[in-house]
Amino acid sequence: MPMNTLRLQLRFLVPLGITLVAAAYLALPLMDRLTLRWYSRDLTLRGTLVANALSDSVAQSLAHPAAPQLQTLLNRAVQDERLVAIGLCSLDGRLLNKTAGFPASLDCGAAQQTSAGAEPLMQLPSGSVQVGFYPVQADAGPVANLVLLHDHSFIDRRSQDTRRYLVGLIAVLGGTIAIITVVVAQLSWRGWISGTRALLRGEGLLRPLLSPKPELAPIAADLRNRLRDLEDEIRRASGASVPWNPERLRSLLRTTLRGDEIIVVSNREPYVHEATPDGIVVKRPASGLVTAVEPVMRACSGTWIAHGSGSADRLVVDAGDHVPLPPGSSEYTLRCIWLTAEEEQGYYYGFANEGLWPLCHVAHVRPVFRESDWNAYHVVNQRFADAVVREARSEDPVVLVQDYHFALLPAMIRARLPRATILSFWHIPWPNPESFGICPWRREILEGMLGSTILGFQTRFHCKNFIETVDRYVEARIEHEHSIISYQNEDTLVESYPISIEWPLAAATASQATVERCRARVFEGLGMTADQKLAVGIDRLDYTKGILERMDAVERLLEKHPQWIGCLVFAQVAAPSRAALDEYRMFHERLVKLADRINGRFGSPGYRPVHLLATHHEHEAVTELFRAADVCLVTSLHDGMNLVCKEFVAARDDERGVLVLSSFAGAAREMTEALIVNPYHVEECADALQRALVMPEAEQRERMASLRMTVREFNVYRWAGRMLADAGRWRMRQRVEARVQRHHVA
Numbered sequence: 221m222p223m224n225t226l227r228l229q230l231r232f233l234v235p236l237g238i239t240l241v242a243a244a245y246l247a248l249p250l251m252d253r254l255t256l257r258w259y260s261r262d263l264t265l266r267g268t269l270v271a272n273a274l275s276d277s278v279a280q281s282l283a284h285p286a287a288p289q290l291q292t293l294l295n296r297a298v299q300d301e302r303l304v305a306i307g308l309c310s311l312d313g314r315l316l317n318k319t320a321g322f323p324a325s326l327d328c329g330a331a332q333q334t335s336a337g338a339e340p341l342m343q344l345p346s347g348s349v350q351v352g353f354y355p356v357q358a359d360a361g362p363v364a365n366l367v368l369l370h371d372h373s374f375i376d377r378r379s380q381d382t383r384r385y386l387v388g389l390i391a392v393l394g395g396t397i398a399i400i401t402v403v404v405a406q407l408s409w410r411g412w413i414s415g416t417r418a419l420l421r422g423e424g425l426l427r428p429l430l431s432p433k434p435e436l437a438p439i440a441a442d443l444r445n446r447l448r449d450l451e452d453e454i455r456r457a458s459g460a461s462v463p464w465n466p467e468r469l470r471s472l473l474r475t476t477l478r479g480d481e482i483i484v485v486s487n488r489e490p491y492v493h494e495a496t497p498d499g500i501v502v503k504r505p506a507s508g509l510v511t512a513v514e515p516v517m518r519a520c521s522g523t524w525i526a527h528g529s530g531s532a533d534r535l536v537v538d539a540g541d542h543v544p545l546p547p548g549s550s551e552y553t554l555r556c557i558w559l560t561a562e563e564e565q566g567y568y569y570g571f572a573n574e575g576l577w578p579l580c581h582v583a584h585v586r587p588v589f590r591e592s593d594w595n596a597y598h599v600v601n602q603r604f605a606d607a608v609v610r611e612a613r614s615e616d617p618v619v620l621v622q623d624y625h626f627a628l629l630p631a632m633i634r635a636r637l638p639r640a641t642i643l644s645f646w647h648i649p650w651p652n653p654e655s656f657g658i659c660p661w662r663r664e665i666l667e668g669m670l671g672s673t674i675l676g677f678q679t680r681f682h683c684k685n686f687i688e689t690v691d692r693y694v695e696a697r698i699e700h701e702h703s704i705i706s707y708q709n710e711d712t713l714v715e716s717y718p719i720s721i722e723w724p725l726a727a728a729t730a731s732q733a734t735v736e737r738c739r740a741r742v743f744e745g746l747g748m749t750a751d752q753k754l755a756v757g758i759d760r761l762d763y764t765k766g767i768l769e770r771m772d773a774v775e776r777l778l779e780k781h782p783q784w785i786g787c788l789v790f791a792q793v794a795a796p797s798r799a800a801l802d803e804y805r806m807f808h809e810r811l812v813k814l815a816d817r818i819n820g821r822f823g824s825p826g827y828r829p830v831h832l833l834a835t836h837h838e839h840e841a842v843t844e845l846f847r848a849a850d851v852c853l854v855t856s857l858h859d860g861m862n863l864v865c866k867e868f869v870a871a872r873d874d875e876r877g878v879l880v881l882s883s884f885a886g887a888a889r890e891m892t893e894a895l896i897v898n899p900y901h902v903e904e905c906a907d908a909l910q911r912a913l914v915m916p917e918a919e920q921r922e923r924m925a926s927l928r929m930t931v932r933e934f935n936v937y938r939w940a941g942r943m944l945a946d947a948g949r950w951r952m953r954q955r956v957e958a959r960v961q962r963h964h965v966a
């Protein structure tokens with residue numbers, strides 16, 4: 221029996237016991253007095269009867285004193301077991317006759333006096349006797365008095381017997397009431413009564429046992445709402461006043477999350493080991509995800525599970541497929557998952573990048589959905605879920621699931637580790653319900669994602685789209701006020717966490733060359749002269765990035781403002797990406813063609829207006845380009861966030877350079893000091909480029925200083941910190957709710 225049930229029952233039983241003892245304490249003396257009074261009255265009546273019966277014979281004997289019968293008469297009368305002794309007194313108080321047991325100390329006067337008292341008793345060595353004094357009547361009137369001594373000790377015996385019966389009766393009664401109380405309490409607390417009733421109504425028996433008591437449900441709901449309000453307030457209050465840095469993130473992990481282990485899951489690995497003729501080369505992939513998550517992992521340690529896609533990855537892992545990273549400093553562990561070519565084709569190229577990627581970006585490339593891709597996606601998600609379970613050292617790890625490659629993973633992890641805190645982050649946009657609705661497996665994807673404890677998107681707008689999509693296609697309860705979706709008794713908090721980059725920058729990047737030095741090197745590399753202007757674009761080679769549109773804008777600028785011909789160079793770094801897909805190969809070809817066309821139109825010997833650098837550039841080279849540039853063009857057609865613009869700003873500690881930014885990148889909401897453009901509008905983009913190229917230094921400085929403040933404040937540690945803090949609060953709320961639930965069911 222649970223302790224609290226026992227306690228509740230004692231609350232009834234203790235007062236019951238006290239009441240019974242008090243009742244016994246009050247009732248027993250009263251009972252004594254009553255029985256004594258009843259028996260005394262009986263003895264008095266009995267004495268009157270005996271005296272009346274003896275009266276005639278005694279009167280005759282007194283009338284003939286010579287006759288010997290008087291003594292015999294009295295002796296025969298005391299043979300009655302209750303009659304102890306008899307004495308005969310004359311009318312003037314002399315003792316005329318007496319039987320054997322009559323006490324020598326008792327004379328007629330004392331006997332008359334005692335019998336008239338409230339308690340007509342006297343003590344003899346054999347016990348107490350009741351003294352009665354009765355007249356002996358003749359025809360002429362009273363002739364003598366009889367003193368009858370009745371045994372009184374039997375009354376004491378009977379009184380004790382009665383007391384025993386009474387105590388027994390009270391004890392039995394008390395016991396019976398206690399048992400009934402306990403049984404009734406048990407029945408009602410356990411809900412058996414309602415269970416029985418429910419059963420009679422045709423409902424299940426178990427539900428009332430497990431579910432909360434209905435009368436407490438409003439209190440529990442109120443409590444839950446208050447906890448959520450409190451959380452919302454804390455989230456709003458935890459603004460940017462205290463700077464986020466690796467140390468703050470680490471201390472959050474130690475305190476709010478009590479040092480719980482962190483597992484990150486992403487498709488892309490943070491470092492790729494490639495086999496080259498010169499040996500193994502380690503590369504940082506061109507990935508916003510890696511740019512953001514890697515510094516967080518360096519701060520938090522833990523395990524990062526990712527696809528081992530490098531040609532030399534298998535050569536560097538241990539027997540458990542682990543490799544310590546970053547190379548040389550071992551701050552966290554990478555666990556590689558190996559995929560077959562078919563798996564990679566179906567899950568990564570197929571479902572993720574031919575299906576979900578265009579579906580979510582709505583960039584006018586038709587999504588392709590194949591059953592075989594979907595099956596591979598399912599299988600690979602399950603393989604990663606198995607790896608999470610294997611890597612978890614506790615029942616309740618904090619798992620950070622990254623991006624659209626793993627929509628099914630949250631529910632798969634939840635099924636195996638129900639107590640895990642699963643934070644999923646969707647790096648790309650979430651479309652409106654109509655657009656998403658064309659996915660044949662929309663329901664499965666939503667159900668998979670709703671396995672998350674917290675589901676993060678880049679912007680509130682994407683959260684809203686997701687919630688509306690769930691509302692459209694899944695039977696779930698949505699608390700719009702708190703942005704919580706309840707699906708199959710599990711809650712998911714849907715929140716926006718704008719992703720960002722590392723700030724302060726890692727030591728290696730911080731000790732970069734001066735802007736002048738970078739500019740000199742880059743200009744030399746591109747064959748530029750110092751008086752020329754440089755605009756840069758740095759992206760993965762992807763049709764969502766608006767690279768064609770940006771080149772169109774450069775071309776239009778040269779048409780509109782021919783003074784820039786010969787004076788402006790546009791360098792586009794396009795890191796090869798998903799080149800196995802036709803769409804990407806065709807896109808690359810279109811880019812090459814467009815660059816050639818512009819160069820053919822406006823180029824001249826020694827002057828090439830567009831440089832298309834479709835090769836992988838390491839982070840240092842990218843930073844050098846950023847620092848060398850006058851303008852950075854980020855013209856995504858649709859982007860979850862876009863970290864290139866933030867990296868550009870971070871690289872410009874000289875507070876120079878102008879950012880032209882697409883209004884369709886999530887970053888446009890934060891980076892309002894950029895020149896915001898619609899990339900589909902070529903005139904607007906060309907005008908913005910013109911404005912950037914002629915922007916006075918003071919304005920550049922003002923805008924850049926403000927942008928840098930934003931990125932510094934809203935850095936990647938804040939992104940991770942806010943999510944982990946919400947996870948910590950969520951874990952605490954679950955603990956409180958579990959306690960409430962326990963009381964509630966009890």
Ligand code: F6P
Nearest residue numbers: 488506507508509623647648797
């Ligand atoms: O935008 C989504 C994203 O995961 C980014 O984080 C990253 O820049 C890109 O996709 C990586 O693509 P991939 O891993 O396919 O090269």
